[in-house]
Amino acid sequence: MLLFFTLGLLVHFVFFASIFDIYFTSPLVHGMTPHFTPLPPPARRLVLFVADGLRADALYELDESGNSRAPFIRKIITHEGSWGVSHTRVPTESRPGHVALIAGFYEDVSAVAKGWKENPVEFDSLFNESKYTWSWGSPDILPMFAKGASGDHIYTHSYDAKREDFGAHDATKLDSWVFDNVKDFFHAARNNQSLFSKINEEKIVFFLHLLGLDTNGHAHRPSSRDYKDNIKKVDDGVKEIVSMFKQFYGNDGKTTFIFTSDHGMTDWGFHGAGHPSETLTPLITWGAGIKYPQKVSAQQFDDEFLKEWKLENWKRQDVNQADIAPLMASLIGVPFPLNSVGILPVDYLNNTDLFKAESMFTNAVQILEQFKVKMTQKKEVTLPFLFTPFKLLSDSKQLDILRKARSCIKQKKFDEVVSLCKELIDLALKGLSYYHTYDRFFLGISVVTGFVGWISYASLLIIKSHSNLTRGVSIEIKKSSHLLPCSFVAIGVLIAFFLLIQACPWTYYVYCLLPVPIWYAVLREFQVIQDLVTSLLSFPLSHFVGHLLVFTLGIEVLVLSFFYRYMLTAGLIAFAGWPFLTQLWTQAKITSLSWTFFSLLLAAFPLMPVVGRKPDISLVMGAGLLLLLLSLFVVTSLMKRRSSFIKEDLWVHGLQMLNTVLSMYVVYSTHSSLLKKQGLPLINQIVSWATLASSLVVPLLSSPVIFQRLFSILLSLMSTYLLLSTGYEALFPLVLSCLMFVWIYMEQETLQHSGVSYKQKLTSIQFSYNADITQFRQLYLDDIRRAFFLVFFLVTAFFGTGNIASINSFDLASVYCFLTVFSPFMMGALMMWKILIPFVLVMCAFEAVQLTTQLSSKSLFLLVLIISDTMALHFFFLVKDYGSWLDIGTSISHYVIVMSMTIFLVFLNGLAQLLTTTKLSLRGKHKSHLI
Known part of the structure; x- marks a missing residue:
């Protein structure tokens, strides 16, 4: 029986791991060629403010007196720049949020599972493409964009992690530290010729990560005075930094400022899921290359926020969080991050129509490159007669759209260029998803086959070992005993050969070959199946x-x-x-x-x-x-x-x-x-x-x-x-x-x-590790x-x-x-x-x-195993790869939870036995267990 439980544990680990191979594989591809807009960019430098944990409504709404908590940013919205809401994706956590902002792609769970603080997977980012990047803030965020970057042009300045104390008297000190260090940095640059020349280069980025709001939100809730006062503190700090930049660079009009957040926060002070308070974050941009405020009489948004915020007359332009990365790249003229899936929000740009069209064209080519690499990778490891290409974006379709877009640029039909590029991006993103999930159905069938076989075998084992049904092996099976194993060996060899010629990963061999021995074990119990059918008929x-x-x-x-x-x-x-x-x-x-x-x-x-x-x-x-x-x-x-x-x-x-x-x-x-x-x-x-x-x-x-x-x-x-x-x-x-x-x-x-x-009283029965097996009965x-x-x-x-x-x-x-x-x-x-x-x-x-x-604990455990495995199989069919990101994540997490429960049931059973049967004595010897 011990062998069965050991094998069962291994089988469940395989089933548990399969969900990560099927749904949590990294979407990243490598080997693309960098692309950038060939026209001169509007800005030489970009300043990115990220107020960690700032909700859109907390920033935009007015206080009880009808005044803004962030008067400087409010003035930017109405007098200097463009604004909107940045929509984040689940999980609404700091690391995935910053990856979406700065690298332009939505990080998958496979990356988070490999590490949180550092960069566990190689991905390109705006910082990597810049000439120089200086960043200040949390030690949990800054290093992941420096590690793995090409060269040593990304400089980080972070405070001690011990400062991130939820019980601290004043968490706004985290933000004050950033603002003070930026000021000190520029003051020191005036007396350092090497540093002075670097910060006067073009294509440079300054990143200010402000963690105070997130810390105060967790500790005191977003409705607290601490959180709201922190918004005012951030607003004052941004105002000082903007003023300092204008003074330092002589108000040359070549600096772009972007203020946003990585995620929001719930009323109870947490984040990670898909509630609007977590997914709606502010986006305010101003400076070089950014449109000035646009007054409108009507807006396209149906929500009540605009009236509450008193901003219904100022054009609101919403974006997806990943769209901010190509926007920043376009503004300072660096190549779009290679792994970015963001779509350039051209309505934010204050530039010529030609620049917008060229930037959009670059965006489309950059995403199309990822599609081509992904398709090539899948084609190389699939037999030609089994490969099914993504039909909506064939080679001829790609060339046709690119040719039309380039022709429209020459004819100065810039609106058509933007439309064509958006169409190409949409198809390329669908194609990326298609090839990313190409093997999903094949792997799913293999796992389900193994799952059903395992549940069947466990059920037969209960009937055989813990019930009163007739047991034994029929003569027919004995006579043909050599035929059954030979047949399954042949099936296993064929499957392995099929996977080998397609150069499949080793995990595919596990998922596809595991059902073979499981179903062999099921069919070996033919007599038990026969007895079961006879019993059910009666x-x-x-x-x-x-x-x-x-x-x-x-x-x-x-x-x-x-x-x-x-x-x-x-x-x-x-x-x-x-x-x-x-x-x-x-x-x-x-x-x-x-x-x-x-x-x-x-x-x-x-x-x-x-x-x-x-x-x-x-x-x-x-x-x-x-x-x-x-x-x-x-x-x-x-x-x-x-x-x-x-x-x-x-x-x-x-x-x-x-x-x-x-x-x-x-x-x-x-x-x-x-x-x-x-x-x-x-x-x-x-x-x-x-x-x-x-x-x-x-x-x-x-x-x-x-x-x-x-x-x-x-x-x-x-x-x-x-x-x-x-x-x-x-x-x-x-x-x-x-x-x-x-x-x-x-x-x-x-x-x-x-x-x-x-039957005994509970005040007399004792827990005992060595239970008398003769007391156990049938089910x-x-x-x-x-x-x-x-x-x-x-x-x-x-x-x-x-x-x-x-x-x-x-x-x-x-x-x-x-x-x-x-x-x-x-x-x-x-x-x-x-x-x-x-x-x-x-x-x-x-x-x-x-x-x-x-x-017997073994028999009851087998029953529990069958019930939980039946639930797990149910959830496996309910896993989604469509709909909202919250729906997808929830469906996957349900399967993971049930599988974890099955695996950890063994651990919990062991812990329970330890707690109930072990007896310690402070006198150095065990007490008598006699009543």
Whole structure:
């Protein structure tokens, strides 16, 4: 059986990895020729301001007094330049946003998975194409455009990462540091001849990355006074820098200024998904080559923003975020970034129609180059008779459009040139997508074939090893035993040869060859299939259809819960009525009522808001008090019992209750300290980390009796969970655990009802790593329900208070008891542990269910595996490569989540066994397990 689980784990890793090869491969290609507009550019230098985390509405709207928070930028909009909204794509994070702005392409997950701070993939950028680039700002952003660049012409000036403290008194200092250092830089340049000559060259870029707004938004929310005052601080800084540039360069009119943001921010202070507050960012441009403000009587936009902003009379020109890169390249006359997919927004340009037409033509040729390289790469590794070219953009079509565009330039039909170039760009981008996803269907069929085979084999293994069906191998199979393996070997050789002559990557061999041994294993169990069919034929058709419908409905509820959390509420309400549909109500009324009560109580959580909630420390304190009251009740009950474990358990529980009180104090004092902008107290930080470190050790000191051990685990993990909570979610593990305790009692009752005589009290059954295999029984139909309950509770633990499919469901404030200095990996790890705590509680309860129902963990695990794999296969078919980027990302993340759950179920099961069966003794020897 160990071999099966090992192979199963490997198979699931393959299925999990397949989604990255199919959907997360990098779209980048290399080998293109740089292209730039042949006419003189309007600007010699460009200044790019990126206010990290600035929402469009926060900048453009007026305050309560009817005044702008950014008067200088407002004056630019109405008197000097052009403005609009830059639409970002998911994920709305700093790195992908800056890549889109400066390199002109939307970074895929494959790049983010390889590294965050540095440049994990080779891509061209505006900075690389410039003669010189100087940048100031965050150490998380600046290095990725310098590393991998050709030459050493990109200079970075960044502050210490420790400055990025969400608990700092004044985060605007991050922006002040940038503005002050830029001023010092130009002051020093007056006395440095080498530097002075460099900054007077043409084709140069100055990049100012302003992180204060992002930091204040995370720490205090965008509606806070801190965030709004920071906008004024940025506006003042931009005004000073613009004035300094004009003085330094003698107001030569050759400087272009661009002010924008990488992403916005939700009302609750986070970003990463596709909410308009995250995807709508400001874009203001002015200076050399930029159109002056245009007054209009009507606009093409239907939203209410223009009226709210009082900007309805000034022409708004929206762009996609990647469009800003070709705009900047055109303005200073450098080649368009080779990997850019942005379309030049010609309406922003204040230049001749010839310049606009030539720039647009260059843009089209640059994107067409990527299409040609992509097509050539795919053609070289595909057999000629199997290659299907992109029909909408044939070689003749390309030449025809380019010839027409060049002819129109000569005839001065510049509007037609722009139209033709946009048509060519649109076709080239569609062609890029076509070749990027060329192998997707082929790989998808291979993975699905393997998936179905694996589910079939796992099902047959359950029937063969854990049911009462007749087992054995038929004579016919034995006689032809040599034919079956030879046939599958031949199929494998043919597939490998087919992949070899097409020079496919090694991963293709894994996906395409994996189904071969899986289906061989399925067909080897022909006798089991025969027995199953015979058994089903003897089973009443109505009963079979009824059970199948219930199972299918359950799977659909689980699948729909990933899209609509209230489906979990519907499921829990159905669970609440379960005792009344069986004889459990007559057997155990108090237990049944408890089950119904806690099921309905837990059903309320999925109806509560996932995101947008405000911190409410009183709810965290309330959860802590309820935990203490429950602890007092349990300790009192233990003291009434006479057991050799009483003293040991009492001091362990007493220590955990003290830890709960400390956690409540740390949460309250940390929240108060941060509100006063006094930062995170060191003693609070020490206590928090000590609590986290001890949470997995202290329960091991308690007795291995089911009730005491599970309650000890709850107390320890809840102390950590309180430290990671900001509101109502602190109550969730407590209610979930109460339901889990009742579930264990309920399963004992159902087992007794099934006729199994073995029944002990939970106050006497002990967790034991070396379980007696003779106590295990065969599977009943009711065990499918037990496995389904486990999967349902795991999904509820996952989505009960948050939604990991959208990372902005989680509040950074939840980790402030541990650290406030920005550290994405450490913060991510803490939030991941917060997510896992309810999982651990469910898995520990499931360990008790397996023990009390005398069921082999292997058989139940196989049932859970089949249910989760059926869900994963469902989500595999729901993966989209069309529609909005949010829809695409969500569909992919659902598959990844279910596959991760399947893989980590093994890890969680091991952790649960460790927590429930291991016994530590401070006296240096194990205590007796006898009652």
